[in-house]
Amino acid sequence: MIAEIDLQGGKGARNADFAAGIHAEKDDSARNFDRQQPLNEVDAEENIQAAEIDRRIAQETKAEQHIHKLLLLGAGESGKSTIFKQIRLLFQTGFDEVELKSYASVIHANVYQTIKILYDGAKELAQNDPSSSKYVVCTENKDIGEKLSEIGSKMDYPYLTKEIAKEITTLWNDPAIQETYSHGNKLQVPDCAQYFMENLERFSEATYVPTKEDVLHARVRTTGVVEIQFRYDQLLFEDETKNRMMETKELFEWVLKQSCFEKSSFMLFLNKFDIFEKKIQKVPLNVCEWFKDYQPVGSGRQEVEHAYEFVKKKYEELYFQNSKPDRVDRAFKIYRTTVLDQKLIKKTFKLVDETLRRRNLIEAGLL
Ligand SMILES: Nc1nc2c(ncn2[C@@H]2O[C@H](COP(=O)(O)OP(=O)(O)OP(=O)(O)O)[C@@H](O)[C@H]2O)c(=O)[nH]1
Numbered sequence: 001m002i003a004e005i006d007l008q009g010g011k012g013a014r015n016a017d018f019a020a021g022i023h024a025e026k027d028d029s030a031r032n033f034d035r036q037q038p039l040n041e042v043d044a045e046e047n048i049q050a051a052e053i054d055r056r057i058a059q060e061t062k063a064e065q066h067i068h069k070l071l072l073l074g075a076g077e078s079g080k081s082t083i084f085k086q087i088r089l090l091f092q093t094g095f096d097e098v099e100l101k102s103y104a105s106v107i108h109a110n111v112y113q114t115i116k117i118l119y120d121g122a123k124e125l126a127q128n129d130p131s132s133s134k135y136v137v138c139t140e141n142k143d144i145g146e147k148l149s150e151i152g153s154k155m156d157y158p159y160l161t162k163e164i165a166k167e168i169t170t171l172w173n174d175p176a177i178q179e180t181y182s183h184g185n186k187l188q189v190p191d192c193a194q195y196f197m198e199n200l201e202r203f204s205e206a207t208y209v210p211t212k213e214d215v216l217h218a219r220v221r222t223t224g225v226v227e228i229q230f231r232y233d234q235l236l237f238e239d240e241t242k243n244r245m246m247e248t249k250e251l252f253e254w255v256l257k258q259s260c261f262e263k264s265s266f267m268l269f270l271n272k273f274d275i276f277e278k279k280i281q282k283v284p285l286n287v288c289e290w291f292k293d294y295q296p297v298g299s300g301r302q303e304v305e306h307a308y309e310f311v312k313k314k315y316e317e318l319y320f321q322n323s324k325p326d327r328v329d330r331a332f333k334i335y336r337t338t339v340l341d342q343k344l345i346k347k348t349f350k351l352v353d354e355t356l357r358r359r360n361l362i363e364a365g366l367l
């Protein structure tokens, strides 16, 4: 459930305590081993050792002073792993050729999984709505659909050849599949579906090496948790009876109540803002039980901003309800994010870093 990274920031008191413990131990062992030597010589040696240990403690404490632990929590598919990929790209060495290549099979698997979900989903929706033919795939595409659905249910997917890529494109363009895709919230269609379908030709090159962008879109489920997202009309993969936003709300509430986080700063990422912006034009926010008192104000940009502010306020309320001022001492900030967007993420991390530094100065009584 937990993932940790180190960010620049700053706290070192605990490490100093720990180091002091080691110091005492070393002191004792030196005394035991050197019993034969005259006392003043032992003392002199001990002093040298102690000074050396003190010097190392000071060095390590200084080095650790700027380390902050960041814990990412969130519902499934909210973008935690993608944040880690961005951190690697932005602050570490990124992905080398071997690693990039290793993503080819993941991306091919994503393509097969996506088209299977859509084809099977179309059949299911057609069954549930027999009066309408909008989910019925064209007769000439049915064989392709059955074949792809079977491939998609295997554990081992074949390499995505030009020929299969062409068939997938044909099926993707089928009006019934497009209709199914637009109702993706009822199924478990991954967010990267469109990106994958639009890049099939490139993915099916024999010499295909995934790009940085491809890697950011690639989807592998982690058996863990990490942040907050805007999926107010979607059900959880882990529990299809549960709305994702409600799951997120409960998770956030639970985390806020844990006494171990009473002094932890909270940076809430309302992620997948790009999807939220589009969705808000089509699906009213009040379909989610938590937002049922939401009143739309219009359309376009104004509505997006209004809806975002509403969600933000809900989280703020939740935060204050679960943070008793006499007991809890922590900072709280909300950021809207699209973690696929590297520039935006770089900027967001800068803001997070500034908030944490500021917090340290406040804690140290300097602000
Ligand atoms: N459009 C869009 N897609 C995103 C965004 N963030 C993540 N994704 C995509 O969403 C999918 C899921 O992201 P992950 O980072 O794997 O999610 P996760 O939180 O690690 O999920 P689990 O490991 O299952 O808990 C990937 O295909 C990402 O490319 C975003 O801000 N916008």
Ligand SMILES: [Mg+2]
Residues within 6 Å of the ligand: 080, 081, 082, 220, 221, 222
């Ligand atoms: Mg993950």
